[in-house]
Amino acid sequence: MSGNYTNTIFYPNNWQSKLKNNRDLKYLTLPRIQRQDISRIYKYRYEIEYLQKIGNKRLAENIMFTGKLPYGKDYYSTVDMTTINKNWLKKNKSLLKKSDKSFNEIMIQLYLETRNIKMIDNLDRLIHYKQLKKLPKEINLRKFINYLKEQKFSFDYYLDYIYMLQELETPLISDLIIFPKDIRKAHDDLVSVIGKLERELEEKEYEKRQKSLQKYEQEIDEFMFLVPKDLQEIVNEGNALHHCVGGKHYLDNHTKGNTNIIFIRQKEKVEKPYFTLEYKNQHVAQVQGKYNRETVPNDLQKAINKWEDKIKRIS
Incomplete structure (x- = not known):
């Protein structure tokens, strides 16, 4: 099981040792590194050296490595x-000196200090510092942190909830609303609720063009060609025949008049979905039966x- 590079010795000039004697890097304490780390370490050599001098091994290593760290405390x-x-390093020297805190924990602590809030243990494991800054100003930060610890939810999930409240123009003044049990x-x-409101708007828009669709309702031989009375009927059609006509793409295009969805029924079974027809640009674009496979x-x-x-x- 050999390959093109089997038994090849890369860098026979002992580059690891020579790198430590490089005039720009000689004051750094370098663990065993990979060649892809060299450019990053060289670029941020000042920051790494400063952190090592003040005893912050963890942050120095975080800067050095783009991949998995060798000591197992942080993975990336x-x-x-x-x-x-x-x-930034000089300004926060007292916080960084001989510290084993993660970058996220440091940034959370600095942000909380601007709000006169004490750091809470393990908060950095629950939220990213950039997420805290996304919270609307109306939300009490202390209450939110306690709520976060109790509920243990995804922040993005919670923020989505807050954005929906704002979309509905709900004032963020009641703790019962901001911090639901x-x-x-x-x-x-x-x-x-929002889905229902959106559907109601779509239905109103659809009602406006229903008159123009009536010409498509025809009785031909033993078949009925029917126009959907509302958008829910199209969803039901897709579910009954197990094809994609009930998807958002077709619903939107049918509502806007970009295409036309027509139901085909057998006269003696007019309530039972049979085939679905799409009429677009003055011709039949497709006809689909059950599972999109029926001839x-x-x-x-x-x-x-x-x-x-x-x-x-x-x-």
Whole structure:
């Protein structure tokens, strides 16, 4: 099981040792590194050296490695080098000196200090510092942190809940609303409300064009060509025949008049979904039966041809 590079010795000049004697890097304490780490270490050599001198081994390693760290405490580099620079290091020296805190924990602590709130243990494991800054100003930060510890929810999930409240123009003044006892139920209830409101708007929009669709309702041979009375009927059609007509793409396009969804029924079974037709740009775009696989019977195809001819004449 050999390959092109089997038994090849890379870098026979002992580059690891030579790198430690490089004039720009000689004051750094370098663990065993991979060649892909060299450029990053060289670029941020000042920041790494400064942190090592003040005894902050963890943050120095976070900067050095882009991949998995060798000591197992952190698994990935999580530092933001747009934040860490000479001024930032000197300004926060007292916080960073001989510290084993993660970058996220440090940033959370600095942010909480601006709000006169003491750091809470293990908060950095529950939330990212950038997420805290996304909270609307109306939300009490102390109460939110306690709520977060109790509920242990995903922050993005909670923020989605807050955004939905704002979409519904709900004032963020009541703790019962801002911090519901069951965040998952409260979130899902809002999803349902907004979904219902959106459907109502779509239905109103659809009602405006229903008159123009009436010409598509025809009785041809043994078949009925019917226009959906509302959008829910299209969803039901898709569910009954197990095809994609009930999806958002077709609902939106049918509502806006970009396409036309027509139900085909057998006269003696007019309530039972049979085939679904899409009429677009003055011709039949597709006809789908159950599971999108059912072949169109000859008698139905003849009726569809007659229907299309008639619609073109009417148009």
